[in-house]
Amino acid sequence: MMGKTDGDNYTLDDMFVSGAAQREGEGREEERMRNRAIGESRRLAASMDKCPHCFSSQELPKHLIVAIGSKVYLSLPTGVSMTEGHCLICPLQHHSSATGLDEDVWSEMQVLHL
Incomplete structure (x- = not known):
């Protein structure tokens, strides 16, 4: 348990106190990171509940x-069709873009497209 010393007056008690303060600071940082992750998770869940294309959303x-x-x-479009035969092919799970789709989801979309 060697810590930083501030000269000759650094005692064993000072070493324990600084070690405890350092662990307390790490605990606070972990708590902050945990709270941030919880907040991000809640924001993501709220935005997914409002997604008009998510299958589990109330907005669909x-x-x-x-x-x-x-x-x-x-699915049929909610508004006016852009062209004759216009429809939507959407994944059941939420994805922000087609580039993030799994291969099996993409291949099923291609089968429906034909």
Whole structure:
């Protein structure tokens, strides 16, 4: 338990006190990081509850769903169609972009596309 010394007056008691203070500071940092992670998790959950394309969301108009696969679902658009035959092919699980999809989800989307 060697710590930093402030000269000749550094005693064994000072070493224990500085060690305890250092552990307390580490505990505070862990608590801050834990609280930050909890806050981020809550914000993510709140944003996913409001996602209009998440299958488990209250915002998804379930009456527009045409078909449900094992990884994706097919739905009619909520507003005016962009073209004739316009539909949405969305993954059942939340994904922020198509580049983050698993291969099996992407391949099922491609099958529905044809």
